[in-house]
Amino acid sequence: MFVCSSVLIFVANPQITYLMKNLTLQRIAAIDVFRALTMFLMLFVNDIPGLRNIPHWLLHAEYNEDMLGFSDTIFPAFLFCMGMSISFAVQGRIKKGDSLLQVGMHIFWRTVALIVMGLFTVNYGSLDPVATGMTVNVYCILMVIGFFLVWAVYPKVEDKKKKYLFIGMKAIGVALLVFLFLIYEGRDGVPFGPKWWGILGLIGWTYVICAVIYLFTRESLVRNAVVWVIFIVLMLLNHAKIISLSFIPSDFTLHIFGFSGVLTSLLMQKYADTKKPWKFISILCALGVVMLIGALISHPHWIISKIQATPTWFFYCMAAFFPLFGFFYWLTDVKQKQNWFDIIKPAGTATLTCYVLPYIWYSVMSMLHIGYPDILNSGIPGLLRSMVFSLLIVWITGLLVKGKIKLKI
Numbered sequence: 001m002f003v004c005s006s007v008l009i010f011v012a013n014p015q016i017t018y019l020m021k022n023l024t025l026q027r028i029a030a031i032d033v034f035r036a037l038t039m040f041l042m043l044f045v046n047d048i049p050g051l052r053n054i055p056h057w058l059l060h061a062e063y064n065e066d067m068l069g070f071s072d073t074i075f076p077a078f079l080f081c082m083g084m085s086i087s088f089a090v091q092g093r094i095k096k097g098d099s100l101l102q103v104g105m106h107i108f109w110r111t112v113a114l115i116v117m118g119l120f121t122v123n124y125g126s127l128d129p130v131a132t133g134m135t136v137n138v139y140c141i142l143m144v145i146g147f148f149l150v151w152a153v154y155p156k157v158e159d160k161k162k163k164y165l166f167i168g169m170k171a172i173g174v175a176l177l178v179f180l181f182l183i184y185e186g187r188d189g190v191p192f193g194p195k196w197w198g199i200l201g202l203i204g205w206t207y208v209i210c211a212v213i214y215l216f217t218r219e220s221l222v223r224n225a226v227v228w229v230i231f232i233v234l235m236l237l238n239h240a241k242i243i244s245l246s247f248i249p250s251d252f253t254l255h256i257f258g259f260s261g262v263l264t265s266l267l268m269q270k271y272a273d274t275k276k277p278w279k280f281i282s283i284l285c286a287l288g289v290v291m292l293i294g295a296l297i298s299h300p301h302w303i304i305s306k307i308q309a310t311p312t313w314f315f316y317c318m319a320a321f322f323p324l325f326g327f328f329y330w331l332t333d334v335k336q337k338q339n340w341f342d343i344i345k346p347a348g349t350a351t352l353t354c355y356v357l358p359y360i361w362y363s364v365m366s367m368l369h370i371g372y373p374d375i376l377n378s379g380i381p382g383l384l385r386s387m388v389f390s391l392l393i394v395w396i397t398g399l400l401v402k403g404k405i406k407l408k409i
Contacts, residue, residue: 028088028268029332033341034325035081036348038074043347043358043390045071051382058383066303068316075199075306076257076317079206080325083261086211087269091219100215107215111208113151113409118201120147120177121359123184123192131185137363143180144359149173151352153408197250200355205250206258214262221266228263231256232311239302239311253309260318264325277334284326291319343391346398352407354397361393 048058048071061067093103120143127136134142150173154166184192197205217223235253238245245252264284271280295315302310332338347354365371376385400406 028329029338030325030329031081031084032345032348033328033332033338034077034084034348035351036341036344036346038077038081039347039351039354040344040390040394042074042078043354043393044386045074046358047386047389048383050377051386052378054379054383061305061307063305063307064303066305068304068313069306072304072306072313073317073320075202076254076314077321079203079254079257080261080264080318080321082203082207083210083258083263084265084268086207086214086258086262087219087265090211090214103215104212107208107211110409111204114204114207115197115201116177117147117356118198118204119192119194120180120198121200122195122198123186126186126190126195128185128187132183134183135367137367139180139184140359140363142176144356146173146176146180147356148405148407149176151407151409153404153406155404194249202250202254205248206255209255210258210262213259219266219269221263221270224259224263224266228256228259231259235311235314236298251309253311253314256314257317260321264322268329272329272333274334277330281326281330284322288319288321288323291315291322295319344394346401347394350397350401350406352409353400353405354394356407357393357396361389 045058048054056069057067058070060071061069090103093106094100098106124136124140124143127134127139129135132139149169152169154169157163157166181192186192194201213227214224217227231252234243234245235256237243238252248255267283268280271283273280292315295312298310298312298315302308302312304310304312304316306313332341341348372385375381
């Protein structure tokens with residue numbers, strides 16, 4: 001099963017580079033490919049629920065079902081890829097001259113953006129149209145427009161009129177989101193709030209924890225490895241009910257996926273060499289074997305469950321992620337075979353844009369009462385429909401990027 005692909009993200013898509021052993025600055029194609037595949041597959045697995053007569057293993061496992069569904073692997077892979085981007089982004093800002101305070105404020109505002117967007121995407125589906133005075137579809141479309149107004153990439157201009165125009169557009173976006181928050185009325189009187197944090201919100205919490213820790217551990221592979229091991233121990237103790245980590249806003253296991261990415265990026269900076277790639281790849285494969293052993297040991301104690309975020313789920317996912325990323329590194333950075341992923345490249349370079357577009361797609365279809373022919377709602381035709389849908393969203397994202405329309409936080 002192709003269990004590993006990854007956001008989102010780095011959702012903000014920083015320029016990811018690192019210093020190779022020959023001291024030349026290189027872009028890491030493997031991270032772009034990993035991120036693009038994950039975003040594409042996230043679109044796919046988000047579209048297949050409701051299809052009939054499709055393999056059960058493609059879907060999410062139920063709460064108490066001991067199974068690693070394909071859909072259960074996409075989000076953690078997203079977090080893993082996001083974690084790989086943290087060290088490069090922080091190092092890049094510090095090398096440009098940013099102080100730790102400036103980097104810290106950047107982390108803070110990026111986290112706020114992710115949590116705000118996450119909360120909106122969680123709450124809009126529970127909207128009471130009568131009490132709010134607005135349909136769910138209209139609310140959703142205005143929500144995404146607000147996202148673009150606030151967090152779009154605006155061009156740098158010297159003309160004061162254009163500067164004020166862009167500032168005004170951001171202000172309108174903020175006002176629009178505040179308006180949507182204030183008028184919101186949920187079904188049965190449930191207010192706007194963190195019913196759960198949403199995918200983007202969970203990414204935000206994982207990002208801030210991993211990024212803040214990295215500000216202290218920095219490029220030290222030893223310190224980051226120690227933190228990673230401590231995180232795993234805390235996860236095990238928490239699920240064994242020896243300690244409680246309930247005070248953390250999101251499940252602690254998610255943060256370990258992110259920090260696994262941080263550790264991988266540092267291993268890459270220390271050991272990756274396109275002329276002698278096998279040391280780095282062998283380390284990743286060895287980590288994959290260790291994770292597999294951890295999965296086999298923990299499975300008698302905890303089921304494989306994404307919903308419960310069990311250690312077994314974490315270990316099995318990472319047993320795939322580590323060696324699979326090594327494979328991508330060998331394929332794209334060593335063998336230089338990168339053209340094959342051009343068709344989904346926008347999903348790796350404009351990930352956040354790609355993620356929010358389906359909200360508009362589904363809302364417009366619902367408003368216009370457009371549905372698919374019944375044959376496309378079942379079996380292989382249905383899966384092909386979801387695959388084409390995912391490619392179409394990526395293609396639209398590419399068009400928007402060419403038109404200088406892109407979300408970035």
